[in-house]
Amino acid sequence: MKIVVTAQGAEMESPVDPRFGRAKYFVLVDTDTGQHQAHDNAQNLNAAQGAGIQAAQTVAQLGAETVLTGHVGPKAFATLTAANIAIHTGAGGTVKEAIEQFQAGRLEPAAKADVQGHW
Numbered sequence: 001m002k003i004v005v006t007a008q009g010a011e012m013e014s015p016v017d018p019r020f021g022r023a024k025y026f027v028l029v030d031t032d033t034g035q036h037q038a039h040d041n042a043q044n045l046n047a048a049q050g051a052g053i054q055a056a057q058t059v060a061q062l063g064a065e066t067v068l069t070g071h072v073g074p075k076a077f078a079t080l081t082a083a084n085i086a087i088h089t090g091a092g093g094t095v096k097e098a099i100e101q102f103q104a105g106r107l108e109p110a111a112k113a114d115v116q117g118h119w
Contacts, residue, residue: 003029007038009024009025010027012095015094016094020052026039026059028063059080060079068099070092
């Protein structure tokens with residue numbers, strides 16, 4: 001399974017970034033092979049608007065099946081849902097720990113956005 005974790009850095013030991021659209025990095029993890037690759041989200045980090053939508057489109061282009069993040073706004077939620085990407089909020093710790101939380105069933109799927117836009 002390909003999972004994107006929002007992160008403050010490019011490594012598995014980097015802290016999870018609580019923001020989806022304005023996360024510093026997306027770390028794409030293939031849970032079948034254990035390989036990971038960081039993708040810079042600088043274009044959306046300081047965007048005036050549209051960060052969530054653009055970030056969701058980037059995640060879809062990466063081939064992710066699931067997103068692990070702290071929080072997700074309404075536009076990002078709608079775009080990810082339209083792309084059939086599962087969203088799990090409440091992730092914390094490091095990227096590696098977020099993957100472990102997900103695999104242990106400790107991250108619930110998000111039923112809706114849990115923050116307002118421009119968060």
